[in-house]
Amino acid sequence: MFTISGNLQGYFRWVQKCNGGLKAKERYHPWSVGQSTIGYLQPWLFQKLKGEFPNVFKVLTKPEALDGLALNDQLSTCEDRSAALEAVAARLRDDGVLSGWRNELYPVLTAFNSEPLALVERAAAVQLGIKAYGVHVNGYVETEKGIELWVAMRSKSKPTWPGRLDHIVAGGQPHGLSPQANVVKECGEEASIPQELARNARPVGAVSYEEEQEMGLKRDVLFCYDLKLPPDFVPEPQDGEVESFQRLPIEEVANIIATTDKFKDNCNLVIIDFLIRHGFLKPEQEGYLQLLAGLRWGPCT
Amino acid sequence: MFTISGNLQGYFRWVQKCNGGLKAKERYHPWSVGQSTIGYLQPWLFQKLKGEFPNVFKVLTKPEALDGLALNDQLSTCEDRSAALEAVAARLRDDGVLSGWRNELYPVLTAFNSEPLALVERAAAVQLGIKAYGVHVNGYVETEKGIELWVAMRSKSKPTWPGRLDHIVAGGQPHGLSPQANVVKECGEEASIPQELARNARPVGAVSYEEEQEMGLKRDVLFCYDLKLPPDFVPEPQDGEVESFQRLPIEEVANIIATTDKFKDNCNLVIIDFLIRHGFLKPEQEGYLQLLAGLRWGPCT
Structure with a gap:
């Protein structure tokens, strides 16, 4: 053989x-749903989402770490969160941030087989740094x-x-x-x-x-x-x-x-x-x- | 299927x-060769080795962690260290600490395929907590x-x-x-x-x-x-x-x-x-x- x-x-x-x-993540801004960190953003995208979607994201200030974003708590269901993230993804597409649009939904999960916290357009998965x-x-x-x-x-x-x-x-x-x-x-x-x-x-x-x-x-x-x-x-x-x-x-x-x-x-x-x-x-x-x-x-x- | x-x-x-x-290790005392931690000892064995083998082990005092042992630096070759550890293992056998004697040598390694730091009787591997x-x-x-x-x-x-x-x-x-x-x-x-x-x-x-x-x-x-x-x-x-x-x-x-x-x-x-x-x-x-x-x-x- x-x-x-x-x-x-x-x-x-x-x-x-x-x-x-794994190392680069130190330079990324985390974003979360409730208590669960579910993604990581490059600094420029963190600034863009923070500035352009104040009703979707709130800022989490952390001592000795980069600031994060959290989905607004009022987005309390998977449907609400998915709709909000679809609008975000569409804006990223229109602004030329995404390289395409797959028309395929990825679940936002804390672990495989867990209940999805939201669904999000596949083409935005890397930009949003989700699993x-x-x-x-x-x-x-x-x-x-x-x-x-x-x-x-x-x-x-x-x-x-x-x-x-x-x-x-x-x-x-x-x-x-x-x-x-x-x-x-x-x-x-x-x-x-x-x-x-x-x-x-x-x-x-x-x-x-x-x-x-x-x-x-x-x-x-x-x-x-x-x-x-x-x-x-x-x-x-x-x-x-x-x-x-x-x-x-x-x-x-x-x-x-x-x-x-x-x-x-x-x-x-x-x-x-x-x-x-x-x-x-x-x-x-x-x-x-x-x-x-x-x-x-x-x-x- | x-x-x-x-x-x-x-x-x-x-x-x-x-x-x-993985969790119990917190309660164990580390022991080392040079800069490499290579094993973990239950408290009673730590005390026994510290008390009975002052020429083999020196005590390492650590702030906010359990004290450790280090093989004496004068044991500078694999042969020297193996001979010292053989004497330790033989004492443990004579004192009824070991459940047998295998007449089989395990290498003390920091990683597989690395050069052995010492050779030690297999029957003492768990007591000494080596890999x-x-x-x-x-x-x-x-x-x-x-x-x-x-x-x-x-x-x-x-x-x-x-x-x-x-x-x-x-x-x-x-x-x-x-x-x-x-x-x-x-x-x-x-x-x-x-x-x-x-x-x-x-x-x-x-x-x-x-x-x-x-x-x-x-x-x-x-x-x-x-x-x-x-x-x-x-x-x-x-x-x-x-x-x-x-x-x-x-x-x-x-x-x-x-x-x-x-x-x-x-x-x-x-x-x-x-x-x-x-x-x-x-x-x-x-x-x-x-x-x-x-x-x-x-x-x-």
């Missing part, structure tokens, strides 16, 4: 890259020569991560859909994987991270799935988000991760988790436990 | 049980009805965990042996698994915890292995530590973990990790992420 030799620094840099937000969830599917084939992974090349016209490598199927976790149902839906939409195949996707854990991006903090938990595909199955781009699919030997995928920036940042973590679970990395390698721990540096809640 | 339904509280109690040491490492092997069979796990019943005459259920193969990680070589060795010694089968054991990650036990803190990282066994293979007790082996359907194992105390404490964590990696637990279940995070509550270093 193929195994990866040498130290694991080439992999660990993705743990560091995807968790720059978000996703599903990533490792679509693989067992051949005589070993495991091969199906990899997508993202469309060069996508607003986010154009031209980067991606999982065969991955997607944000919207409100009102179970992760398993989301996997089946995305399998059909992104790669034309029929339902009867997609239902074989097996949940195998999660990775969590807090990445600093240009527009804010991406604070994610990604549920990981393994989907063993028949050797003769070929995925087909369906919704224009993917330019092409290719099937790569796992050692080639590992080498791409360790030595290049070709994969979309968060895919690296999910594939490193795959490499560990399938025995391609070994405890004997320097940095194994640090790499393993790094897959859930961000709060796994 | 069998899946586990309902909430995961029956599993999560093992995370809590195996991590009682220790082990290998646990999930030996399983894929049948038409699903996965079955080989489970050992520990000998009722074993000093530790008599009569409890255990992995088919598990062992402490001694100095001077790689985890993989240790797996192969323990496979032969504990279950008569031939080398050519044992070498198929696949490293799949690790769990880490800090458990408070009667005699001190068990601060472990366990490297987890999956070993797929042929349906006709039957393990045989070899070294008297195991009374019998049985092959149980994974749903029965899961039920034992969720509802009884039959398994040796730390085996529960390793098998929960197995259940997650093989898709028997699902993100839809309340407490999934908390359980997942709990598998590495203890420092994974």
Whole structure:
């Protein structure tokens, strides 16, 4: 069996890259609903929301920490809070702060499976620094020569991560859909994987991270799935988000991760988790436990 | 495929049980080599070592924290420190503090794969509260009805965990042996698994915890292995530590973990990790992420 030799620094840099937000958060202004801090704002956005939405947010002054915002207590239901945040998101869109509008609602949660405090347009998630969830599917084939992974090349016209490598199927976790149902839906939409195949996707854990991006903090938990595909199955781009699919030997995928920036940042973590679970990395390698721990540096809640 | 339904509280109690040491540590006295804290002592043992070994340990007084001990700086090499700690362990054995003597040396490490600061008799590891490492092997069979796990019943005459259920193969990680070589060795010694089968054991990650036990803190990282066994293979007790082996359907194992105390404490964590990696637990279940995070509550270093 193929195994990866040498130290694991080439992999660990993705743990560091995807968790720059853990340190950067010191420079962000928290915002909350009731007693729960649910997001973090860059200083300019804190000033903008404070100045332009005095009826939505009140200012929380804190000794020895950056000031925060809290949703006005009069917004006492999920519906009220969602309506207020929709107006905020629409303004951010109109002012050119958001790079798009997904028409997809993310729940604002204190923990997965908790009751949503509000629903908010997905395109504003990073700017508002809220916790978000996703599903990533490792679509693989067992051949005589070993495991091969199906990899997508993202469309060069996508607003986010154009031209980067991606999982065969991955997607944000919207409100009102179970992760398993989301996997089946995305399998059909992104790669034309029929339902009867997609239902074989097996949940195998999660990775969590807090990445600093240009527009804010991406604070994610990604549920990981393994989907063993028949050797003769070929995925087909369906919704224009993917330019092409290719099937790569796992050692080639590992080498791409360790030595290049070709994969979309968060895919690296999910594939490193795959490499560990399938025995391609070994405890004997320097940095194994640090790499393993790094897959859930961000709060796994 | 069998899946586990309902909430995961029956599993999560093992995370809590195996991590009682994280909170209890406040009541323990740290001891160190140079600048590195490497162990924790119950108050009575702190007093005993302080009183009886003034040439080995010096006292570190700390404002607003319990006093600590530090190995005397004149013990400047691994050999010197090992010899001093051997004398300490021998005294603890003679005074009835240790429940046995394993004649097996554990390295005293700040992190796995770091240079050992000293070597110390395994039987003193919990009393001295040092970080220790082990290998646990999930030996399983894929049948038409699903996965079955080989489970050992520990000998009722074993000093530790008599009569409890255990992995088919598990062992402490001694100095001077790689985890993989240790797996192969323990496979032969504990279950008569031939080398050519044992070498198929696949490293799949690790769990880490800090458990408070009667005699001190068990601060472990366990490297987890999956070993797929042929349906006709039957393990045989070899070294008297195991009374019998049985092959149980994974749903029965899961039920034992969720509802009884039959398994040796730390085996529960390793098998929960197995259940997650093989898709028997699902993100839809309340407490999934908390359980997942709990598998590495203890420092994974």
